Amino acid sequence: MPEDDKTQPTRREAFIKLGVGSVAVACAGAGVFGYSYLSPNVLYEPSPIANAGKPDRYPLGSVNQDLEAGIYIIHSPEGFYALSATCTHLGCLTVWNADLDIIACPCHGSKFSKQGVKLEGPAPRGLPWLKVWLGDEGELLVDRASVIPPKQYLRT
Numbered sequence: 001m002p003e004d005d006k007t008q009p010t011r012r013e014a015f016i017k018l019g020v021g022s023v024a025v026a027c028a029g030a031g032v033f034g035y036s037y038l039s040p041n042v043l044y045e046p047s048p049i050a051n052a053g054k055p056d057r058y059p060l061g062s063v064n065q066d067l068e069a070g071i072y073i074i075h076s077p078e079g080f081y082a083l084s085a086t087c088t089h090l091g092c093l094t095v096w097n098a099d100l101d102i103i104a105c106p107c108h109g110s111k112f113s114k115q116g117v118k119l120e121g122p123a124p125r126g127l128p129w130l131k132v133w134l135g136d137e138g139e140l141l142v143d144r145a146s147v148i149p150p151k152q153y154l155r156t
């Protein structure tokens with residue numbers, strides 16, 4: 001290397017730049033891991049409250065399944081009630097069969113009455129009743145996380 005070439009970095013300068021660059025990359029990596037370590041590890045779940053709309057949407061005697069919410073809204077002569085549509089066996093989504101007047105599970109054949117009572121199949125128990133009430137706007141609200149004893153009807 002010619003001694004008078006000032007544009008080329010010396011060996012010492014090249015090693016210093018390499019060292020500074022390595023430290024900068026290490027600091028950036030530590031910053032990324034530190035941020036992910038310190039930021040909250042929170043799982044945001046949707047609200048368990050389902051809005052089923054106005055009661056007049058449901059004719060007397062109707063059984064309506066809300067596939068998205070995984071519930072049934074039933075308008076019986078005693079009042080409204082809601083059932084979980086999730087099978088108590090292994091969690092499949094049940095379906096209402098109007099011809100047979102039953103709720104059936106397509107996975108392993110469990111059957112339930114429209115009151116949620118287990119009729120047959122491997123399900124260990126009936127479909128849970130869920131808390132139903134009227135919201136401020138007069139709409140039916142169902143708390144999918146609140147299981148209530150059967151036969152608690154909402155009269156509107």
Ligand code: FES
Binds near residue numbers: 092107123
């Ligand atoms: S999941 Fe419904 S019967 Fe098995």
